[in-house]
Amino acid sequence: MSYTPPVKDMMFVIENLADIARVSQLPGLADSNLDTAGAILDEGAKLAAEVIAPLNALGDQRPSTWHDGHVKATPGFGDAYRQYAEGGWQGISHPTEFGGQGLAKLIASPCIEMLNAANLSFALCPLLTDGAIEALLIAGSDELKARYLPKLIEGTWTGTMNLTEPQAGSDLSLVRSRAERQDDETYRISGTKIFITWGEHDMAENIMHLVLARTPDAPEGVKGISLFVVPKFLVNDDGSLGARNAVQCVSIEHKLGIKASPTAVLQYGDNGGAIGYLVGEENRGLEYMFIMMNAARFGVGLQGVALSDAAYQKAAAYARERVQGRPVDGSGARAVAIIDHPDVRRMLGTMRAMTEGARALAYVAAAHADIANHDDDAATRARHLAIHEYLVPIVKGWSTEMAIDVTSLGVQVHGGMGFIEETGAAQFYRDARILSIYEGTTAIQANDLVGRKTMRDGGAAAQALLTEIDATLASLRTIDAGNAARVFDAMHRRLADGRDALANVVTYVLEAGKRDPRAVFGGGVLYVKLAGIVLSGWQMARALIVAHSKRADDPGFYGAKIATAHCFAEYVLTQARGLESAIVSARGDDAVFAMAAEDI
């Protein structure tokens, strides 16, 4: 019934596709080697499977509750959080200088995935803390870092990100919250923030709110927004907790999913304002936020992989158990387990292929970040940073859009039972629906991919990846494929098609982006999907080559990987050309803008 972290597949990706050997040679990452990864993933798997996952359904049935400004987490969550913090999991990839373990993002990524697969609502709390830590690391003064980071990294306090206001969601230029500078260099923060994940709760001693607000003399728009730390309880100089700050949780939302995760409306500034501390410089808040957001968006991409895997595991288990219907080929007169029906196989194969492809792409992106953060050579760092940044909106956008489809297939595999809440498949479907919305909708990812990640560098990052795909395509042709020849052929044909589709779209974006921006941005989400499909498919092609070479060592595991790559080629990569057509044919944008708004 419950979730088993796929440690074997995670290790396969870490070793063979994301090249942990290379990562562990980076300065400062010697401990981030294959053995460490194996030990950590085994420990993380225990916590996720035995402590966190069993609370997932309960959190859905008994969400966090609000009373008079206080929020109570689902029973059991507090204890589980304590175990999470005590295990040192919050600090896994954060600097040792502030108490973290300083391990590679490549090792942190599977840990984050399994925590989210076990219980998305729970995992959001540490994920938001990671965001707050990241923001302070990027721009906090030494004093702020010293005061807050150790507590956040040890998990004693948690963090939140306060961006959204009723009138300012995707468009943060509309933020109205105010910050008035005081003589003591603190600020008084006032305003209303909404959609604040884990914005109030009883699992930790204190909560650090990272808040976007405007100073009175700030310029209008995005260049007049500053970032502040606003603690729920003020922190005394000796580190002990002081007075309650003027930030109140006035309500929490009633949501489609992630019900255990309280989504707070926070009111700042009764009594003249909440006391806040500037992070970095005034008016540069959005800039810091964007650096931090790369990490957060990548984390949400991992959530998509996580929910997809959890949904897949549940569906596969049900399909093995449920007996219904005779074989379509007439090979038996008795009903068989539905896993023997071709369409159930197709659904499970598609779910698994999309999940494994997206996982591989995410971990590979993590390894690029590690190199970008740690390599000795500046040019190498820059090259890997560009690729990582190109991949972030794709990992976020594609993995989350995919998760909606995969969790929907998970419901479908269960038939009527999938619609019954007690089965649990529906929870994944509901939970997944937020992923393509928060931390920037898929359209926001698409704007990033089109504008900042493709047009700005003239397609250089995309071209670097296309060149790598060409190398993989060549390998698919030159390697002796033996009894996997059909799979190699199919993968070569579909990946080559996908590669051309992606290349054509990149060319189109570069050529038409300035001249015809509405048409190009109108196809942006489809570009995210196309890139997600082709780049995940490329990882599956690489996985196929490795699995084929090692097949004799573990025929079950590697055979399944080969079959999964085949499913990816035939069921997922086949969508690439259609996406290309839809994107490129938007040229002139008359399909979408021909109608007057009032006729829509």
Place this chain on the structure above:
Amino acid sequence: MSYTPPVKDMMFVIENLADIARVSQLPGLADSNLDTAGAILDEGAKLAAEVIAPLNALGDQRPSTWHDGHVKATPGFGDAYRQYAEGGWQGISHPTEFGGQGLAKLIASPCIEMLNAANLSFALCPLLTDGAIEALLIAGSDELKARYLPKLIEGTWTGTMNLTEPQAGSDLSLVRSRAERQDDETYRISGTKIFITWGEHDMAENIMHLVLARTPDAPEGVKGISLFVVPKFLVNDDGSLGARNAVQCVSIEHKLGIKASPTAVLQYGDNGGAIGYLVGEENRGLEYMFIMMNAARFGVGLQGVALSDAAYQKAAAYARERVQGRPVDGSGARAVAIIDHPDVRRMLGTMRAMTEGARALAYVAAAHADIANHDDDAATRARHLAIHEYLVPIVKGWSTEMAIDVTSLGVQVHGGMGFIEETGAAQFYRDARILSIYEGTTAIQANDLVGRKTMRDGGAAAQALLTEIDATLASLRTIDAGNAARVFDAMHRRLADGRDALANVVTYVLEAGKRDPRAVFGGGVLYVKLAGIVLSGWQMARALIVAHSKRADDPGFYGAKIATAHCFAEYVLTQARGLESAIVSARGDDAVFAMAAEDI
């Protein structure tokens, strides 16, 4: 905020694509003309918009409740049901001989659509009554008909379909409920039925359960199942209600959606069995059920169109109101309504195109049924019946799979607000998820399409439709497209591609179906989707031609239709080739069956 039945578009389809002039010339259908349709749709729209739709959110918040065997419907539902019944809506297409209005299915279809768009949970009750009426009409004795049909048709009593048992869902050969014949020719029914929609409630005086069960000496499997009427209250000879029958509602389900619609577990046969009456002959129950099911499946297809339209209307309204973000083309410095953002346009255009295409296909299928049921000429009847029956699994499968995507886009257009239950977009998303499961999952539709509807007639029905598409393609080339030339070109290119893809798949199914059934059935769901896309796209092409010719009469409406056809061509029909590839490449089925079940 609330739902407005799209009467204008419905009438456009009825008049121009489904050819009501032809239908109204059929024997017995003289009243089913354009004027009558207009009057009835206007009346139906009032009921749906003013009485039924306002209860939809309430039904979600305060579902039906069970207590001690009794089920209370959501407050207000009983009164709304009374108005529905008193308006004569239950009988709209049923025979005048039993009190119905005897109108064409083509006129009943939009009425069913708008009722379901207003409130899917509510509309399920009449839909199931339709199923019971249909079953009695197909096979009931004159006595059964006389006793039950008038009450069902006037809506005083409601009906249910009792097929599923815990071990028998998609596979009805596994039904175990028992029926023992008594000396008085009644039967005693015992067993447990699950997933019985509106299986118990307080909106009507009596409930007629249509129940599948086996007699003691019945052959095993599908050929040993009989159909019975089991009334909740026995009916005296004078038509008055007698004793309570031995059928009890032991619980109702806790579901992802359609929460106001009670999904009952019914226990038959305490005290020696519930009294039931045989419908037709023993052991032919499944045969009757399959005839009836065509109507029910078609109705569920309409539900898919209905929810898609409701979701579209809500999303479009929100997009017009919500101000967020500056224009991507730099044409303004202020935030604009999100409907002016290209990706929101793409989403709305895709939602609308899929909805209108599926509506047109469903109504066209309804007109085929009218001809099949009423034409004087047997050969004409047979020809149209074959096409109608080919279309039923497509209307059911495609409209419902599409509804999942469209309602998901509806959530996405709302951004973060879409995830908040009070917004209402999430309810459509949850409600829609049952549609591809009940009345036969999409895989069951696919088995029907592949086996009974394609292989059995050697592809004749499919070929007839392909030939009609060719005629439309020719028209797209010969008509003077004027200022719609780009749209005509795009539609011709995409529809021609789709037509070829569908033709290739039909050829493949015929060629490989016997030799390689697992591979062919493994692609069945994709064949349903491909056929849905191509045949809906064909309707949009026909709509384009009409709209272009009439554009000057109503530039807003016809201009929007032309733009919607363009969206269909570019965003939906472009998927056809990828589906073809995925289906045909399953050849040999090694992608899906290469893995051992235990490795999945």
